[in-house]
Amino acid sequence: MSIIGHLINGETQTEHSRLQDVFNPSTGKVATQVALAPKATVEQAISAAQAAFPAWRNTPVAKRAQIMFRYKSLLEENAERICELVGQQHGKIVHDAMGELTRGIENVEYACYAPELLKGEHSKNVGAGIDSWSEFQSLGVVAGITPFNFPVMVPMWMFPMAIMCGNTFVLKPSERDPSATLLIAELLHEAGLPNGVFNVVNGDKEAVDTLLSDSRVAAVSFVGSTPIAEYIYATATANGKRCQALGGAKNHAIIMPDADLDNAVNSLLGAAFGSSGERCMALSVAVTVGDDTADKLIAGLSDAMQSLKVGAYSNKENDFGPLITAEQRDKVAMYISSAEADGAKVVVDGRNPQVAGYPEGFYVGGTLIDHVTSNMKAYQEEIFGPVLCVVRVDSMEQGMQLINQHQFGNGTCLYTRDGEAARYFSDNIQVGMVGINVPLPVPVSSHSFGGWKRSLFGDLHAYGPDAVRFYTKRKTITQRWPSSSVREGVNFSFPS
Structure with missing residues (x-):
C-alpha cells in the first residue's frame, strides 16, 4: 500500500514512525496511508522555510507574481486530476470539487495583484524637508493548519497571499484527505517556486503543537472546529505569534x-x-x-x-x-x-x-x-x-x-x-x-471571509484585503536630509 508523505525543501519524504489510514468514504475502504510527522520532521520543514526566507523576501514582487501566474495555469491544466483526488479521499462529487478548486484559483488570481497591494503609502514634505512613507514587510516563516472539508480551497485562502507577501510557508493539511493538497503544492514548485518557500507536513496534534510552540513561526492561520480554533488561538498568542483561527458555525x-x-x-x-x-x-x-x-x-x-x-x-x-x-x-x-x-x-x-x-x-x-x-x-x-x-x-x-x-x-x-x-x-x-436571497454569502476573493462571535478568534479575516494585513507588518519611515549650510541647535520640545 502506498504511503503519503511530506514535501519539505522541494523533496518528497515518506520516512515514518507512525501511519494513519486514509479512507475512500464512498466505499468505506482504506485507500492508502499517510505518514504522521513527528516533531523533528516539522522542525525540519520550519528550518527549510527559515533558510529560504532571506532570498525570497528580497525577490522582487513582480517575479513572485510571475511564478503565481504560471501556478494558476498549472492548476487549470490539472483540474481533473486534482478534483479526482478530492473525490477519492473526501467523497465530494466531481462538480462540487470543481467549484471548490475554482474558488481557490480565484484567490491565486487575487494574490497575483500583490504588486499593487504592497505598494505602501508616501507623503512628501510632512515637515520642512521631511518625507514619510510606509512599507508592508514580510513576517518570516508562517504556518497554516487546514481542515478536511476543503483540502484545496482553504489552503489557497492562505499560502498564495502569504508567499506573495514575501513569507515562507509551512502547511499542515488534514490527515484525512491529504493527497490533493500535496498535489497543489507540487504544482507550485513546478511553476518555479524556490525550494523551501512552501513546505507541507502531514500529521496530527504533535505536528500542530510543534508549529504553535516553535519560536521561528511568526504567524498561524487555522480553519476548523471552534474548540480547536480556540485552542490554536490561545496557544499561538501565548507563544507570541500572530493568529487567525476560524471556527464553527450554525x-x-x-x-x-x-x-x-x-x-x-x-x-x-x-x-x-x-x-x-x-x-x-x-x-x-x-x-x-x-x-x-x-x-x-x-x-x-x-x-x-x-x-x-x-x-x-x-x-x-x-x-x-x-x-x-x-x-x-x-x-x-x-x-x-x-x-x-x-x-x-x-x-x-x-x-x-x-x-x-x-x-x-x-x-x-x-x-x-x-x-x-x-x-x-x-x-x-x-x-x-x-x-x-x-x-x-x-x-x-x-x-x-x-x-x-x-x-x-x-x-x-x-x-x-x-x-x-x-x-x-x-x-x-x-x-x-x-x-x-443569497444562501451561501461566501465573499469573493477581493473581499475577506470571516464570522463573528465564536466563529472567529483574531482580529483579521481570511483572504482578500485582510490577508495582506495579516501576512505583513507595517513599517513607517520618516526621513530628512538637513542642509549642510545650516547649523541647527538642540530642541527639547516634542517634534511638531
Whole structure:
C-alpha cells in the first residue's frame, strides 16, 4: 500500500514512525496511508522555510507574481486530476470539487495583484524637508493548519497571499484527505517556486503543537472546529505569534412570508445538502416567519428532497456524497435522533440510506426536521452533515433574536422581496457574512471571509484585503536630509 508523505525543501519524504489510514468514504475502504510527522520532521520543514526566507523576501514582487501566474495555469491544466483526488479521499462529487478548486484559483488570481497591494503609502514634505512613507514587510516563516472539508480551497485562502507577501510557508493539511493538497503544492514548485518557500507536513496534534510552540513561526492561520480554533488561538498568542483561527458555525436563513418560496426551496436544498453539509457556510437552520410560511416551505422541501441523489463521488449525477468518516456519519445520525427524542418531527429521514453498490460507504441522506426549538442539542451545536432544521417564529425580529443570541456568527441569509426588511436585517444582525436571497454569502476573493462571535478568534479575516494585513507588518519611515549650510541647535520640545 502506498504511503503519503511530506514535501519539505522541494523533496518528497515518506520516512515514518507512525501511519494513519486514509479512507475512500464512498466505499468505506482504506485507500492508502499517510505518514504522521513527528516533531523533528516539522522542525525540519520550519528550518527549510527559515533558510529560504532571506532570498525570497528580497525577490522582487513582480517575479513572485510571475511564478503565481504560471501556478494558476498549472492548476487549470490539472483540474481533473486534482478534483479526482478530492473525490477519492473526501467523497465530494466531481462538480462540487470543481467549484471548490475554482474558488481557490480565484484567490491565486487575487494574490497575483500583490504588486499593487504592497505598494505602501508616501507623503512628501510632512515637515520642512521631511518625507514619510510606509512599507508592508514580510513576517518570516508562517504556518497554516487546514481542515478536511476543503483540502484545496482553504489552503489557497492562505499560502498564495502569504508567499506573495514575501513569507515562507509551512502547511499542515488534514490527515484525512491529504493527497490533493500535496498535489497543489507540487504544482507550485513546478511553476518555479524556490525550494523551501512552501513546505507541507502531514500529521496530527504533535505536528500542530510543534508549529504553535516553535519560536521561528511568526504567524498561524487555522480553519476548523471552534474548540480547536480556540485552542490554536490561545496557544499561538501565548507563544507570541500572530493568529487567525476560524471556527464553527450554525448558519440560519430567515424565510419571510413575502419570499419567493420556489427559489428559496431550490437554494436551500443546495446550501443545506451540498457537500453533505460539510461546509462551515452550510445553511443548517431555516427560520420561518409564520406557520403558513413554514407549512409551504416544508411541503416544497419534502417534495423536492424525494429526488435528491446521494452516492459515490465519481457519478456526476449525484447531488452529494458521503461524510468523511464512519464516526462523523454516526455523529450526524445521533443529532437526528436527539432532535426526534426532544420532540421535533423528522419529516424526511436520511439515516441509513441504501446506496446501490456502496453498502459500506459513510452515507447520510438529506434530512429535514420540523418544529426544532432553540433548547435542542441539534439546534445549539454544529451538525456538519446533510441536516436542515426548521424553527418557527412569529416575526423577523424574533428570528433575528435567535440568530444574535447563538454562540456562532459565521453566515446568515434573509429571503424576502422587502428592501426595508433586508436593510434592517443587514444592519442589525450579529453575523460576519450576510446574504439577501443569497444562501451561501461566501465573499469573493477581493473581499475577506470571516464570522463573528465564536466563529472567529483574531482580529483579521481570511483572504482578500485582510490577508495582506495579516501576512505583513507595517513599517513607517520618516526621513530628512538637513542642509549642510545650516547649523541647527538642540530642541527639547516634542517634534511638531
